[in-house]
Amino acid sequence: MASLPQALPEPRAAGPAERPAPPPVARVRRRRRPSGEPPPLPRQLRASGRWWLGLSALVLLACVAVVATGTIRYVDVADTRVLQAIAEIRSPALTAVAEVLGLLASDPVLHAIWLVDLVLLAVFRRWRHLMVWLGVGLLVINVGAAMATTLQRPRPFEVEVLGEWSGFAMPSLPVTVLAALLVSTLYSLVPPGRKRTVGKWVVCGLLVLTAASRLYLAQDHPTGVLAGVVLGVATPLAAFRLLTPNSVHPVRYTRARPAHLDVSGDRGAAIVRALRDQLGLVVTDVSPFGLAGSGGSTPLKITVKADDTVRADESCVFGKLYAATHVRSDRWYKLGRTLLYGRLEDEKPFQSVRRLVQYEDYILRLFSDGGLRVPQPLGIVEITPEREYLLVTEFIAGAREAGEAEIDDAVIDQGLGIVRRMWEIGMAHRDIKPANLLVRDGTLYLIDSAFAEVRPSPWRQAVDLANMMLVLALRTDAERVYRRARLHFSDEEIAEAFAATRGLTMPSQLRRMLRQQGRDLQDQFLALLPFRLPPVRIQRWTWRRAGLTVVALAAAAIAAYVSAGVLAAPL
Structure with missing residues (x-):
């Protein structure tokens, strides 16, 4: 066996080094957030979301009340009077128009919308939105069907029904599913801002036209249509705002990586406020930095106020913004590596974004204590508890x-x-x-x-x-x-x-x-090399990997079966 040659003197990075002085930045008094005060970037449902959820709760309570008190007959009478008044204005031309407008709530069109959304979300790899979209669709269909079966309300009577219909009528299942699909499409495929605002008015118009058509053709009761719209709008609205907020999971059609979060707007202001309160840093600018080399976080160059004697290029610190989405991505990444490569890639994923940031800060300090040239850690900043944290370190200017x-x-x-x-x-x-x-x-x-x-x-x-x-x-x-x-x-x-x-x-x-x-x-x-060693084999199969593979295949089969069932089910 060859002996180790005489080594040169240890390079600067190899031996223990004196801890560097902190970056010369100005600091102000730190502020502790009082109990009950919202964090710098709270996750909000917003007023419209709370309003729609309140309406949906009211619909559910009203259904329970009319069933428990037996007052459904009075609702039937009121709905019949409305439909009879609409029937008096029927004409062949209006009937033809109503039949065309009602196609949007027909089974083939609803299934087509479902399938197109599924394909588009998969093509754009918007997996988080896809999971929420699937969950919303299954929830709305099952809750609506359960309510209709429980209430067992018949179709309108004493009025001629001109269109096709099946099943019970409270709520209107086609209208419920249409509303859920349109709102889900809006929040999963349309970018926020002016385009989404225009999209909301388009969805509103389509629902109004569809509801008018079904009432004209007497396919549904007015209260059934109203309940369907409320349930179909409230469920996806709340789900997408809470599970895929724009600040964390933006809908965008650029080449930017999903890991790179937008640091403008509310998030940028929250970062500035959090750095001042928690680290005492007066921030003048926050901008992305080195995105090309980062795939698991959002690296930031943060310009801070410095002493008058310090050069401008030294008044910066470096930040790595981590969110819960990065932890989930890390979890899926490690699961995929385990399925593909086996034991040597069998790593434990982080269970929270807080643990991830704490671990990296700890490793930085170990490296620094070991004499390695690494950026000096300056602290951890909480943006949203358990959801977003910022790791702040020294900025290696000019590197x-x-x-x-x-x-x-x-x-x-x-x-x-x-x-x-x-x-x-x-x-x-x-x-x-x-x-x-x-x-x-x-x-x-x-x-x-x-x-x-x-x-x-x-x-x-x-x-x-x-x-x-x-x-x-x-x-x-x-x-x-x-x-x-x-x-x-x-x-x-x-x-x-x-x-x-x-x-x-x-x-x-x-x-x-x-x-x-x-x-x-x-x-x-x-x-x-003077000689070669046999390749170090990566352990490809373990019992854990075999079990995870079986579970993954079973989950994929179940998802395909459920999707096929939804596509084939009549609405």
């Missing part, structure tokens, strides 16, 4: 990503020294890529420790070494990096690193840059 910066032997040594130091303190970064290595004035900084692990497996540590060497070789060459690596690691350790590394263990940004350069750096490193 460039490793994929764009000049890489010399000193920087190479620092990068390799970072990996060696992580091995010594028992940690792994797990996401070494160009965007997470910054170079400023010849100093290499390691950032983004959200995926880091304490006491990782040797496989994890070996992958860190290979990815670091690949990143450093992007701006140099494999032979130069390999020559410097032998000053820090043995041939066996380097061979193990590349035996453990393959495409799926490389961050997507690193894989993309390797393809763009057209150089197979991994093969070049393998050619330089």
Whole structure:
């Protein structure tokens, strides 16, 4: 076995370093939020949502009351008088128009709307909206059918029914489903703002025309139509506002990643207020920063008030905005990795966004205490309890990503020294890529420790070494990096690193840059090795993975069966 060569003196990043001074920013007195005061960015149903929910509760109570007191006959008489008055104005021309207008609530059209929405939401990968949309549809259909079966109200009598009808009449199930589908379509496919406002008026007009048609043709009672509209509007309105608020799950048709939240408007103002109250920072600007290299959070450059003696480019801090949607994405990501790759990717997901932020802040402090050059953590800011938090750190002003910066032997040594130091303190970064290595004035900084692990497996540590060497070789060459690596690691350790590394263990940004350069750096490193070790196999099957696979397939089959049943069911 080859012996470890004589190493050079440890680079700056490898040994314990004195904790840097805090960034020179001005601070004001912090303010504790009193009990009962809403957070900086509360999640609100808003007045219209509460009004529609109140109406739906009133409809349900009214139905219970008329059944319990036996007063349904008086409602029938009132509805009949209205329908008889409408029937007096019937004419062949109006009847033809009413039949056309009533097509929107027919079974084929409702099924077509259902199917088109399903396809569009899947095409645009708006999975959160799709889940809420499916839940709303199933809830409205089942609640409406249960109410109609319970009340067993017949179709209008003493008036000729001109259109097709089936089932009981309270509430009007076609109107209920149509209202729910139109409102769900509006909140899942139409961006907020002027377009959604116009869409609300369009939905209102379509519901009025459909209701008028069904009353003219005597297919429904007036109270049945009213109850159907209220239930069909209130349910999706409340569900989408509470489960897919615009501030967290915006409807947009851009190439922006879903993880990148909008920091303008209410959220931007909430961030400014929260930073002042909780960290004492006077913020003058909040803007996205480095979005291209981040897929699991919203990175921000936050300009803050600084002392008069400080340069303008130093009056900044860095923020990573995490929301509950990032935790859910992390959970699905890790589930997918477990299904695809097995035990070595069998990781425990974070259960809350608070835990995620606390963990990254803790890892940053461990790295800093271990002597690694990382941004100094400045604190955690709560935007919405259990839903949104901001991790604030030092901003490395003037730094460039490793994929764009000049890489010399000193920087190479620092990068390799970072990996060696992580091995010594028992940690792994797990996401070494160009965007997470910054170079400023010849100093290499390691950032983004959200995926880091304490006491990782040797496989994890070996992958860190290979990815670091690949990143450093992007701006140099494999032979130069390999020559410097032998000053820090043995041939066996380097061979193990590349035996453990393959495409799926490389961050997507690193894989993309390797393809763009057209150089197979991994093969070049393998050619330089004096010997090769057998590839480290990733455990592909465990009992947990087998069970999760069966559950996933069963859930997909159930969802397909339910969707097919909804499409085939008459309304």
